[in-house]
Amino acid sequence: xxxxAPRILLTGSTGQVGGELLRTLTPLGEVVAPAREALxxxxxxxxxxAIRSLRPRWIVNPAAYTAVDRAESxxxxxxxxxxxxxxxxxxxxxxxxxxxxxxxxxxxFDGTGTSPYIETDATEPVSVYGASKLAGESxxxxxxxxxxxxxxxxxxxxxxxxxxxxxxxxxxxxxxLRVVADQYGAPTWxxxxxxxxxx
Numbered sequence: 001x002x003x004x005a006p007r008i009l010l011t012g013s014t015g016q017v018g019g020e021l022l023r024t025l026t027p028l029g030e031v032v033a034p035a036r037e038a039l040x041x042x043x044x045x046x047x048x049x050a051i052r053s054l055r056p057r058w059i060v061n062p063a064a065y066t067a068v069d070r071a072e073s074x075x076x077x078x079x080x081x082x083x084x085x086x087x088x089x090x091x092x093x094x095x096x097x098x099x100x101x102x103x104x105x106x107x108x109f110d111g112t113g114t115s116p117y118i119e120t121d122a123t124e125p126v127s128v129y130g131a132s133k134l135a136g137e138s139x140x141x142x143x144x145x146x147x148x149x150x151x152x153x154x155x156x157x158x159x160x161x162x163x164x165x166x167x168x169x170x171x172x173x174x175x176x177l178r179v180v181a182d183q184y185g186a187p188t189w190x191x192x193x194x195x196x197x198x199x
Contacts, residue, residue: 012063
């Protein structure tokens with residue numbers, strides 16, 4: 001009897017991480033990467049309909065509301081995408097026995113640590129963005145769906161908006177750069193993240 005490749009539902013395939021995941025997950029199964037019109041993470045009915053019709057074995061969710069500063073003035077949208085959508089994904093995954101790979105952020109911490117954070121460190125987000133991502137983590141865990149949560153930081157890639165591309169652009173345009181020096185982070189290449197996820 002011929003075994004069929006598992007179906008993988010990938011959200012956010014046009015983003016930095018999602019685009020790389022599209023490449024690394026394709027050899028592992030049938031990757032379905034709906035456009036926003038077909039899977040709108042701000043619309044609960046859209047999420048439920050997509051998962052129920054596709055019935056994936058895996059749901060890989062790098063999509064998120066990532067406008068950190070704008071989230072302060074759009075908290076409802078940030079929570080809808082980063083928390084409520086994740087809860088719904090978890091509920092639907094549990095109902096069909098799918099596993100969920102979800103991406104979160106170091107913004108779930110307060111940033112005052114003096115050593116690299118580990119999974120068991122206390123979370124204390126100081127922004128709407130961080131709080132909405134932490135709410136998504138908690139909501140996913142509460143659904144009882146099998147899941148992994150990858151907290152990442154300072155994602156960069158060849159495309160999209162990221163710190164590395166911004167600095168490279170400014171370095172070409174200006175003789176002197178002024179950059180805030182009040183943060184420490186661990187830059188994460190989107191391709192490495194996607195390879196790790198596939199592995």
